[in-house]
Amino acid sequence: MIGSTVGVESGEIESVPKGYNPGGIAPENEVISSDKTGEVVHHATITHAITEPDADHENTGDRKAAMASLLAKYETLVLERTNRLLGYPVNLDLDHGTALAWLQRFSLNNAGDPFIGSNYGVNSRQFEVGVLDWFAKLWEIEKHEYWGYVTNGGTECNLHGILVGREIYPDGIFYASQDSHYSVFKSARMYRMDCVIVDSHNSGVIDCANLKAKLLLNKDKPAIINVNIGTTVKGAVDDLDLVIKTLKEASFSEDRFYIHCDGALFGIMMPFVERAPKISFKKPIGSVSVSGHKFIGCPTPCGVQITRLDHITAMSRNVEYIASRDATITGSRNGHAPIFLWYTLNLKGYGGLRKEVQTCLRNAIYLKDRLRAEGISVMLNELSTTVVFERPQDEEFVRHWQLACQGNIAHVVVMPNITTKILDEFLNELIIKRSIWLQDGKVQPTCVAVDIGKENCACPRHKVINSSNT
Ligand SMILES: Cc1ncc(COP(=O)(O)O)c(C=O)c1O
Secondary structure (H helix, E strand, O other): OOOOOOOHHHOOOOOOOOOOOOOOOOOHHHOEEEOOOOOEEEOOOOOOOOOOOOOOOOOHHHHHHHHHHHHHHHHHHHHHHHOOOOOOOOOOOOOOHHHHHHHHHOOOEOOOOOOOOOOOOOOOHHHHHHHHHHHHHHOOOOHHHEEEEEEOOHHHHHHHHHHHHHHHOOOOEEEEEOOOOHHHHHHHHHOOOOEEEEOEOOOOOEOHHHHHHHHHHOOOOOEEEEEEEOOOOOOOEOOHHHHHHHHHHOOOOHHHEEEEEEOOOOOOOHHHOOOOOOOOOOOOOOEEEEEOOOOOOOOOOOEEEEEEHHHHOOOOEEEHHHOEEEOOOOOOOEOHHHHHHHHHHHHHHHHHHHHHHHHHHHHHHHHHHHHHHOOOOEEEOOOOOEEEEEOOOOHHHHHHOOOEEEOOEEEEEOOOOOOHHHHHHHHHHHHHHHHHHOHHHOOOOOOOHHHHOHHHOOOHHHHHHHHHHO
């Protein structure tokens, strides 16, 4: 019997958690939105239409000048937005411009297996393998025991990790906490896996008692489990050791489960956080992934996926057309991304990354403390730089600071480019605007106890309880 959901094919299950809100920043220029039936409709104002050049190409100079002017405006816009991007975990402190600008002249493509050559010679495989090796060492797996590749992002990593699990256990049941990223549920849908959604605590951490109960309902089937090393909205880190212990308590031996660790953001930060649980292939895990454009700061989306070599052998196929083997999700693969990753990791090293992680943790505590001092509901998980707080009541403000929102909460993810100066600017504006939204105390702030716990809620009721407890 399956737990809280049944097979996707039946159409009965909700593969995303209840209350999941796909919204966030409203689309620019109302280009795409949902109508009342939930159908996606387009009513775009096309400001950047592509037009046909004159047949005689006489006005090429004018065209190029018009394009340059449009691009210059765009550059200003992106620059301005870069300084106010608080809600999404991307490190915008990029430092490769001068050294790597020349790469744009080349169409680098790493299609196929990074460890095997290809007839497409304009590739960056050597850099890719250098990056993979760095991560393999970080996550404690020997050179001859691992396989991996640089993906197009955290989503592709999840698609790959979950696919490996399903290939090993075709009849396995997939378990993921309700706080998992939407790509996790998308993977389950795409692979038509039976998916069981596990409860989370208010912090966002997986509830292992609930996991155990659901595992026990499905004892006859192997388990494929997604473990979050930093959830998207609350920055919660699942307790990997407790998940493994729970599996064993439910009588799942190591040959009957597969664990994929989704470390999109914190996968690279955790090794540099004191007291953080260790992500290591010395534990019975199958794959670990991290996004490359998040904390590391690659200018194009990318990710790193590491798994065990013996899992991959069965999935890999010879492809004559590219004269390589393939066990990846896509065909063509970004050849620029591995070089950006290689460059940054080489430049910063463990010492540089550790320093950045510590600064982010410090700045996140600074933001949390200031919000709390202002009487605003706020939560910051230990080991996290994701500061969760009451949702600002003005969508214009949300859009201005590019905050990510879900229900009654919003968050700021403190990345290396988010300085205390930027946080002060944000806080000062929030405090002024909030007193307008709350009409100088006439309107009460929303209760967010169900989202972030009573102890973090500053609504009038919980404020009284919390202050009497201190
Ligand atoms: C926990 C988690 N997993 C996966 C992803 C997907 O990563 P990407 O946007 O790189 O596809 C995200 C993105 O925010 C995430 O937070």
